[in-house]
Amino acid sequence: MSQFQKKVELVRSEVIARDVVRLTFNALEIATAALPGQFVMIQIGSGKDPLLRRPFSIHQTSSEGYLQILFKVVGRGTELLAQYRVGEQLSLLGPLGKGFVLGEPSKACLVGGGMGIAPMLFLASRFQQLTTQGVVPKVILGARNREELLPLIGDFEALGLEVLAATDDGSLGHHGLVTDVLKIINLGSDFTVFSCGPRPMMAAIHHLCLKEDIRCQVSVESAMACGMGACLGCAVPLKAGGYAHACSDGPVFEAGELLWSL
Amino acid sequence: MSQFQKKVELVRSEVIARDVVRLTFNALEIATAALPGQFVMIQIGSGKDPLLRRPFSIHQTSSEGYLQILFKVVGRGTELLAQYRVGEQLSLLGPLGKGFVLGEPSKACLVGGGMGIAPMLFLASRFQQLTTQGVVPKVILGARNREELLPLIGDFEALGLEVLAATDDGSLGHHGLVTDVLKIINLGSDFTVFSCGPRPMMAAIHHLCLKEDIRCQVSVESAMACGMGACLGCAVPLKAGGYAHACSDGPVFEAGELLWSL
Amino acid sequence: MEPVKMKKDEVDLRVTIGSLSLQNPVMTASGTFGYAREFEDFVDLRRLGAVVVKGISLKPRSGNPPPRIVETACGMLNAIGLENVGVDRFISDKMPYPSALGVPVIVNILGDSVEEYSRIAERLAGVEGVAAIEVNISCPNVKKGGVAFGTDPKMVAVVTAAVKQSCQVPVIVKLSPNVTDVTVVAKAVQDAGADAVSLINTLIGMAINLTSRRPRLANIIGGLSGPAIKPVALRMVYQVAQVVTIPIIGIGGITTAEDAMEFMLAGACAVQIGTANFVNPRAIEDVVDGIATYVREQQLGSVRDLIGALRVG
Amino acid sequence: MEPVKMKKDEVDLRVTIGSLSLQNPVMTASGTFGYAREFEDFVDLRRLGAVVVKGISLKPRSGNPPPRIVETACGMLNAIGLENVGVDRFISDKMPYPSALGVPVIVNILGDSVEEYSRIAERLAGVEGVAAIEVNISCPNVKKGGVAFGTDPKMVAVVTAAVKQSCQVPVIVKLSPNVTDVTVVAKAVQDAGADAVSLINTLIGMAINLTSRRPRLANIIGGLSGPAIKPVALRMVYQVAQVVTIPIIGIGGITTAEDAMEFMLAGACAVQIGTANFVNPRAIEDVVDGIATYVREQQLGSVRDLIGALRVG
Numbered sequence A, B: 001m002s003q004f005q006k007k008v009e010l011v012r013s014e015v016i017a018r019d020v021v022r023l024t025f026n027a028l029e030i031a032t033a034a035l036p037g038q039f040v041m042i043q044i045g046s047g048k049d050p051l052l053r054r055p056f057s058i059h060q061t062s063s064e065g066y067l068q069i070l071f072k073v074v075g076r077g078t079e080l081l082a083q084y085r086v087g088e089q090l091s092l093l094g095p096l097g098k099g100f101v102l103g104e105p106s107k108a109c110l111v112g113g114g115m116g117i118a119p120m121l122f123l124a125s126r127f128q129q130l131t132t133q134g135v136v137p138k139v140i141l142g143a144r145n146r147e148e149l150l151p152l153i154g155d156f157e158a159l160g161l162e163v164l165a166a167t168d169d170g171s172l173g174h175h176g177l178v179t180d181v182l183k184i185i186n187l188g189s190d191f192t193v194f195s196c197g198p199r200p201m202m203a204a205i206h207h208l209c210l211k212e213d214i215r216c217q218v219s220v221e222s223a224m225a226c227g228m229g230a231c232l233g234c235a236v237p238l239k240a241g242g243y244a245h246a247c248s249d250g251p252v253f254e255a256g257e258l259l260w261s262l
Numbered sequence C, D: 001m002e003p004v005k006m007k008k009d010e011v012d013l014r015v016t017i018g019s020l021s022l023q024n025p026v027m028t029a030s031g032t033f034g035y036a037r038e039f040e041d042f043v044d045l046r047r048l049g050a051v052v053v054k055g056i057s058l059k060p061r062s063g064n065p066p067p068r069i070v071e072t073a074c075g076m077l078n079a080i081g082l083e084n085v086g087v088d089r090f091i092s093d094k095m096p097y098p099s100a101l102g103v104p105v106i107v108n109i110l111g112d113s114v115e116e117y118s119r120i121a122e123r124l125a126g127v128e129g130v131a132a133i134e135v136n137i138s139c140p141n142v143k144k145g146g147v148a149f150g151t152d153p154k155m156v157a158v159v160t161a162a163v164k165q166s167c168q169v170p171v172i173v174k175l176s177p178n179v180t181d182v183t184v185v186a187k188a189v190q191d192a193g194a195d196a197v198s199l200i201n202t203l204i205g206m207a208i209n210l211t212s213r214r215p216r217l218a219n220i221i222g223g224l225s226g227p228a229i230k231p232v233a234l235r236m237v238y239q240v241a242q243v244v245t246i247p248i249i250g251i252g253g254i255t256t257a258e259d260a261m262e263f264m265l266a267g268a269c270a271v272q273i274g275t276a277n278f279v280n281p282r283a284i285e286d287v288v289d290g291i292a293t294y295v296r297e298q299q300l301g302s303v304r305d306l307i308g309a310l311r312v313g
């Protein structure tokens, strides 16, 4: 495994929706080594406050060495990050963690909710590269409303994928949850669901998959200090008891291994 | 006394010499209330690190409400301050402290060394406004070299003042100290010297003035937390024992009141 | 003192510290707000919950030589050395201004001996406008007295009882964080009759200048304050709240209304704001405004609903 | 262990901790560097002064439920709960990697009883590559044992003596800052035969989420580390240096070479870097480089010239 700590240049900053920002870095080594589901830790500011790096899923990479993240402004770190200007340098650490275990593209269903859509684009494009028969993976994306979801759907469509949308307010696609859509499309048990989003969404997906006997991989979040297995801060309770570590054992886990009641 | 805490806009940022920067703020209330020798406390950054405001002498004000500071980059705060861009807002507190006690312009001699030149320009222009007989105050400015001094001299000359220069390396004006120049011009005992600069320089000026029976006002520095007499951090040892406070009793003092051995 | 009355349409921010009624729970911390007058241009002083003035001793003290302060990561060290004008000049020169503001004035006192504490308290007992006395047993900058008093539960109890006997106003004892178990000291203080405890005073710290190879403070060590210490302060307030029944005033690194309300959740009835006044001289008013907004938006009956309302387990 | 030899043209960064020779004074702090392997892509591990591994107990521990960490102003709180694989799996699975690096490996140990400490030390005694044992008596996250041990000088002495008897390697005792007088504990540890002390472990702190009204850590309280605590750590190192003769290892908020050298001026022979590793996984190498540059530029005979070289008075 090859991981890097690099000062990289911000080459593009886009406001995708209200409080949702996409940054593009020129980060050759990290982009080249990255796998879908992995993440980077970004140092924000040069001072000691905020002190810790912030973790972000890798949203997209390009063969030229560009790496994108997609994030929502939720606190001080993300607020400062959104203010960076093109040309400024930031320190990135990555690629970190274990990504999704890919399989047959035609038997894959990607489900992203909210900012959980971020890693799904990278995963989708990797699947797309693997597709031979022209049978592409299914994609279900959910968000609060049209405004938030629409700009993201375009990227998946640009890959030639059809997106099934769900919004909380019904302003785009299905009026309701991504799990409703998942139920409707009725996957066979030879499918694998790849999912990232809010915890309740992933719990619902896990339970649905369990019932339908579908394999399900989820990408989870946990407060992180190091991102590389050193601090043991990012504990994720396991069904079998004890804890895994989101940064090094995950962030992608087989849903069935985790304890969902917590 | 009227003091203000204001968010003000940076309207100009000039690099005067290597590591020497002049900032111009649109700060109507503070500029209007300011007197020569007073200072402002500037909050740098929005976070908690650096925590404390930094004190800077008021370098110049204009009737339109502009206020300038002139400073040297010596640490993290000044480094960050130098990076602010035109259009950004900063919080200023001021005008703070007691300024110079002005007198007859024709009997004034201003001596500034290094960044101690900053408050001298404001003082000179105020004297200039008071001048009736056309006899202007004398001005002696010292710095390490021509590069550092030359850009500052122009501002005094623009006021119609002649500047006697001294540089450590002799690259401009007298090769040596401002005190040498002060000795050479041989002021009468009806003069007042107004001085700001490194402590050894002010000590030397004080001793010279003491010998020649010339009144001498100095502007001193001390580590400050509040700038308004509340923390009692900025102690300045007094000749008579005990301490004065640079921010509220000063920063301008009669040189004879201070303890110079410390 | 009359209980503060609330105007119609106002949110209820009133709290009480023993017999002392405050219009809101936000006070100044001793030594960081001078004698209030220094801030008159920056903040509406009548909106403060209370003013706690700089620590007063029996005789004037000139304090430590400079440097007295140095910035640290998200904090600062101070070694003022308890410079103050002494109780007599305090009463004649300094007290009239804050006492005319219409908000309670709490006088922070310090001494080198039990007798000294008693005598200052006696001098202050009859003075118009003194709403309460805060006993500083924990200032780390005075080598005699201070430290020993603050860390020894027995001495703290003796000082508390002595001050209580010397005056009628509520007595608040300000605790040192530089102890193994702050709850032991807090219980001793309560048992000795204190009306309230305030905590924390500063942590003892040090800073060094590598170039000069000297301590950055002339006094070598000093008191650490500011956001850096907030987690320690919050923990100690929470611990003390589990063992005492008298009111607790939370102090340490508070800069925002959120910070203040976190201390109240941990068990504080009121808070004091120190270092933040230096950065934002309007800090206290901003915190009062922020709490009022929160109480209104969350539709709390009163700010008192926050006190000790932390959900644990 | 052979004294480390210096290459020609190199600056002399060597220090000794009792019988232990280090190529430079910069070590990792326990619990912040895993078992070293985690950092292999980011830092040249052969350049470390020593590796101090995560605290090891007799039996495996699964640690506390999440959330286990939260950021604070210039610092962080952790309540890992001493999760570790236990001494047996440590020896079989974890130890081989760091022990092959060619730098001393110091094993941090913790227990619930004196017997447990002894037994871990015995288990480690013969293990290839264990250069020293660091006794963690001060971790605030374990309710049994830990806290009581670390703050009671008598218990600390008993544990120290027990570990000393159980192994031949140098024993370093890691002190808690959550005490009234750290010098008392330090002296007790020295008298009990410790070869060195390291300090400080984390300060006990707490953080609260106003919205949920819950503690931000599942464990309620946790250990505060990072730049915020540096002034407290520096003060304690300085105080301990005045009273003990055994070597001191300075820990707390070190992020730069300047920080490290300030601890050495205060009296530390070596330093450990903790939280900074999370922000900059290359931190230790950067600090070593920075010290080397300073020693060269200041034309010091060796880095040892800095130890205790603070000018006071």
Ligand SMILES: Cc1cc2nc3c(=O)[nH]c(=O)nc-3n(C[C@H](O)[C@H](O)[C@H](O)COP(=O)(O)OP(=O)(O)OC[C@H]3O[C@@H](n4cnc5c(N)ncnc54)[C@H](O)[C@@H]3O)c2cc1C
Pocket: A039, A050, A054, A055, A056, A057, A058, A069, A070, A071, A072, A073, A074, A075, A076, A077, A078, A079, A115, A118, A119, A220, A221, A222, A223, A224, A251
């Ligand atoms: C492996 C991983 C990948 C992630 N990928 C993305 C992504 O692609 N896009 C995106 O928008 N966000 C992502 N996150 C979440 C992101 O890291 C947090 O939103 C960010 O750290 C918040 O920083 P802040 O300073 O703005 O907020 P803070 O001020 O630190 O906190 C604000 C709020 O966010 C919560 N929060 C803080 N840190 C985290 C965290 N690590 N995880 C979850 N909640 C947190 C806090 O509890 C608080 O409620 C990811 C998190 C992890 C662990």
Ligand SMILES: Cc1cc2nc3c(=O)[nH]c(=O)nc-3n(C[C@H](O)[C@H](O)[C@H](O)COP(=O)(O)OP(=O)(O)OC[C@H]3O[C@@H](n4cnc5c(N)ncnc54)[C@H](O)[C@@H]3O)c2cc1C
Pocket: B039, B050, B054, B055, B056, B057, B058, B069, B070, B071, B072, B073, B074, B075, B076, B077, B078, B079, B115, B118, B119, B220, B221, B222, B223, B224, B251
């Ligand atoms: C009343 C007053 C007026 C001043 N006017 C000017 C001015 O017009 N132009 C100008 O360039 N500087 C002025 N200074 C000094 C200026 O405040 C400091 O240079 C600045 O605070 C350093 O901040 P920093 O974060 O960059 O340095 P830090 O990282 O805080 O420190 C870097 C170095 O500067 C020294 N230093 C820090 N604070 C002060 C201080 N308050 N006074 C003196 N030395 C300090 C430190 O000891 C250290 O050696 C003035 C100071 C005072 C008290």
Ligand SMILES: Cc1cc2nc3c(=O)[nH]c(=O)nc-3n(C[C@H](O)[C@H](O)[C@H](O)COP(=O)(O)O)c2cc1C
Pocket: B231, B232, B233, C029, C030, C031, C032, C054, C055, C056, C078, C080, C082, C108, C136, C139, C174, C200, C201, C202, C224, C225, C226, C227, C229, C251, C252, C253, C254, C272, C273, C274, C275, C276
């Ligand atoms: C400059 C300064 C002076 C102080 N003087 C006193 C004092 O005289 N008496 C006292 O009890 N506490 C004093 N303190 C401690 C504060 O009242 C407060 O307890 C401490 O600073 C922690 O709060 P903060 O983090 O909000 O500043 C002083 C603090 C500072 C920073």
Ligand SMILES: Cc1cc2nc3c(=O)[nH]c(=O)nc-3n(C[C@H](O)[C@H](O)[C@H](O)COP(=O)(O)O)c2cc1C
Pocket: A231, A232, A233, D029, D030, D031, D032, D054, D055, D056, D078, D080, D082, D108, D136, D139, D174, D200, D201, D202, D224, D225, D226, D227, D229, D251, D252, D253, D254, D272, D273, D274, D275, D276
């Ligand atoms: C996440 C984390 C885990 C820690 N685990 C241990 C441990 O197992 N044993 C121990 O003695 N100290 C442990 N510590 C304390 C550190 O070794 C160190 O003493 C402390 O963090 C202060 O140093 P710093 O400010 O450089 O981080 C831990 C600290 C952190 C942040």
Ligand code: FES
Pocket: A223, A224, A225, A226, A227, A228, A229, A230, A231, A232, A233, A234, A245, A246, A247, A248
């Ligand atoms: S974040 Fe440090 S171990 Fe996972």
Ligand code: FES
Pocket: B223, B224, B225, B226, B227, B228, B229, B230, B231, B232, B233, B234, B245, B246, B247, B248
């Ligand atoms: S800086 Fe606070 S009193 Fe002068």
